[in-house]
Amino acid sequence: MSGLSFDPDAIRALAKILRETDLTEIELVENESRIRVARSMPAQQVVQAVSAPAPVAPAAVPAAAAPAAPAASDEVTAATPGAVTSPMVGVAYLSPEPGAAPFITIGGRVAQGQTVLLIEAMKTFNQIKAPKAGTVTRILVDSGMPVEFGEPLLVIE
Template sequence: MASGIQFDPAAIRALADILRETDLSEIEIVEKDSRVRVVRHVAPPQQVMVHAAPAPVAAVAPAAASAAAAEAEADHPGTVTSPMVGVAYLAPEPGAAPFIQIGAKVAQGQTLLLIEAMKTFNQIRAPRAGTITRILIETGTPVEFGEALLVLE
């Protein structure tokens, strides 16, 4: 090589593996006067049209009723709402006991649930001491900012 820069094919393969494992699209390593940049082009997902039979009206009514109940709970003074967009989890890990149950007494600052946002698990803590009277979400439920999560009385 005329330029004097030595490339390690094993190191480049390792960087490519890191890109695949982490779903990154690009990684760059700079050391003194040397620079290695590995870029992975990811094809956009293909849209697939699925034709499904229309859902019966009776199946929609319970969903509408539960949405109305959740909105009513949002007005309750003891409602704990989501401070962020993410996915809610009621237990610290799959198969573990949940942080809370209906009827459980909690202390101020106690962890009630986790919300995963951008691959970070954020603890949602009790704003005050009280008793859990309603849990409005299930584990793995996507939540929006301000969405009612549970009622603490």
């Protein structure tokens, strides 16, 4: 590791890119050197930012009342009964590999401890298991979607 040297200006530049693009993570790899800059945003702040404009838009534009279904999924929080939240920052995957059947479907039954999705973090696929048996009523993420710590992923009732 004695050969590693990082330019503080390069790290500051990567951090600036994170802020400007609303990304949560950037990783650069060159030969044996790796620079990873990551930030996390509390899930509640993201939900509040999405929820706050919603009441204003329908009042200003009557046609905006049509997408009521997506707004309902935004209302799911970590406190929602049956909500399964992300234990880490990463990328969610709904199936074990591309082209394979998904682990879960809306209306499908799951057993306690059954794998419901994967979260890739630092090139490791982590199984997210159902905390209880029940029926999947909502899936709040798409495959390949970045997720934050504490973010609701699905609802089991």
